[in-house]
Amino acid sequence: MANSPQSKKRARQNERRFAVNKARRSRIRTYLRKVEEAIASGDQAAAAAALKAAQPEIMRGVTKGVFHKNTASRKVSRLSSRVKALNA
Template identity: 50%
Template sequence: MANSPQARKRARQNVASRAHNGSMRSMMRTYIKRTIAAINAGDQAAAMESLRKTTSVIDRVADKKIIHKNKAARHKSRLNAAVKAMGQAA
């Protein structure tokens, strides 16, 4: 248990920070799932629009260091490749 006043404050801040970070991570995963659903549905226009929004969210989360920048790049690269593959298959 935290004994000093500053340690107690840090403990309180960590609870709020953890909740916020979890919320941001969850939002990112939801956007990724929406993009994958659009890709699986075969709707290229929706997939492109969803990819644009998802890329923005992934970048925002990575900038706040909630996820590592390489993980962000990996997600964006794989989603982009999947959307591009839709255009070639059609």
């Protein structure tokens, strides 16, 4: 349990950051799910549009510290290769 004023303040700040990060992670997952659903439906145009909308949101998660840069790049790369494979 936090005892000093500084540690109490840090605990409050951590709670707020946790809530913000949780919301951002959830939003990113929603974008990823939309891309997955478009890929599953086989609609290449919808999948490409969903990926185009998801990519900036994923990278924003990197700048905000929710994801590691390589993790986000890997996710985008794998999704884009799957979207391209729909065309073939």
